[in-house]
Amino acid sequence: MADTLTLTLETGDVVIRLRNDLAPGHVERIAGLANEGFYDGVVFHRVIPGFMAQGGCPKGTGTGGSKLPDLKAEFSAEPHVRGVCSMARTSAPNSANSQFFICFDDARFLDRQYTVWGEVTSGMEHIDALPKGEPPRSPGKIITARAA
Incomplete structure (x- = not known):
């Protein structure tokens, strides 16, 4: 199983430690989609x-997913704090x-309600630099995403 996920953004690389110990099913999904190229070109909407x-939405709108x-759910007690990667859901x-x-900052109100699958170990400054908005006027994009 993969241990890390590297997101290459326009401003640099973000390395995420994959938390197989917390959410093996979600890690397998993220790593598999990344290595198939699913996230390549996808924006932060x-x-x-x-x-x-x-x-992670292929439509860039927040309304889509993979096939x-x-x-x-693989909810855990892992806290939603700066750098934590978690799954969006309805x-x-x-x-x-x-x-x-x-997460940019503490979001502990999400604990035990969303599946934590990773944590940023380097490159958080590139996440901080993403254009802001819902959606951003000119959204930041994942150039490539690969798990290893």
């Missing part, structure tokens, strides 16, 4: 200062698919 940056079935707990978010 929702970037809220002090909260999080969300991406794979939604995932069963109000249904088992609806995560391909969309994810990276």
Whole structure:
């Protein structure tokens, strides 16, 4: 199973430690989609200062996912703090698919309600630099995403 995910953004690389110990099903999905090129060219469509940056929607709108079935929730007590990577979903707990978010700051109110699958180990400054907005006027883009 993959240990890291590297997102290459226009401003540089973001390295994420994959948390197989917390969410093996979600890590497998993220790594698999990344290595198939699913995330290449996908934008961060929702970037809220002090909260999080969300991406992973192939439509760039927050309304889409992969063709794979939604995932069963793998909630944990891992705190949603700066640099934590977690899955986006609808109000249904088992609806995560391909969309994810990276926390800018503490968002502990999300704990035990969203699946944490990774944490940024380097390059958080590139997430901080993403254009802000819902959606941003000129959104930041994932050039490539690869798991190793």
